[in-house]
Amino acid sequence: MTPGIELRTTAAKGDGVFATRPFTPGDTVLAGQIEKRLLKNHSHASQIGEHEFAFHAGLISKFNHSCNPNCGIRLNADGGHDFVAMHPIEVNEEATFDYAMRNYTIDHFPGNCTCGETACRGSITGWQDLPQARKDQYAGFVAPYLVEMDAKAGLQNVASKFSH
Ligand SMILES: [Zn+2]
Structure with missing residues (x-):
């Protein structure tokens, strides 16, 4: 049992x-512990690298997506994903993150988003399709490999510009 969070079933979102308990920004909401590493994606796996995926122990796969999340991701010393409060979280508030903080593309939960936030993007998108303003807001709270992939894509764009 992780202190500070628990699994609940809601009528609206499952x-x-x-x-x-309350969390303040920067608090670890759930320390990520890798159970098993995988070389391909799975509906409950976390993407931890360009071609690396992992199952985490505990409640990580139960966090719902929100387009206005209160949690983000921080890489820990073992390469796992800690969930960290990005905004204050009150008692009884649902802890959420944005799937785009972890996935470059969304392979397993495509389609319409039902998070209900005013900032809802309408469909669940990966990091690749996130507007730059959102990426800036999430800085420091996303899986670091996503930023590396952006840098790589940027370099490729520059290279193709100069090769023509
Ligand atoms: Zn949404």
């Missing part, structure tokens, strides 16, 4: 992770 399972979700809820705070049982």
Whole structure:
């Protein structure tokens, strides 16, 4: 049992992770512990590198997506994803993150988003399709490999510009 959060079932969204104590920005909401590494994606796996995926122990796969999330991702010393409060979280508030903070593209949960936030993008998109303003807002709270892939894509664009 992780102190501070618990799994609850809601009528509207099914399972979700809820705070049982308040969190302030920067607090670790859930320390990520890798159970198994994989070389391809799976509906409950976390993407931890360009071609690397992993199952995490505990409640990580139960966090719901939101387009206005209160949690982000921080890489820990073992290469796992810690979930960290990005905004204050009240008791009984659902802890959410943006799938785009972890996935370059969305392979397993495509389609319409039902998060209900005013900032909702309408469909769940990966990091690749996130507007730059959003990426800036999430700085420091996303899986670092995503930023590396952007840098690589940027270099390729520059290279193709000069080769013509
Ligand atoms: Zn949404």
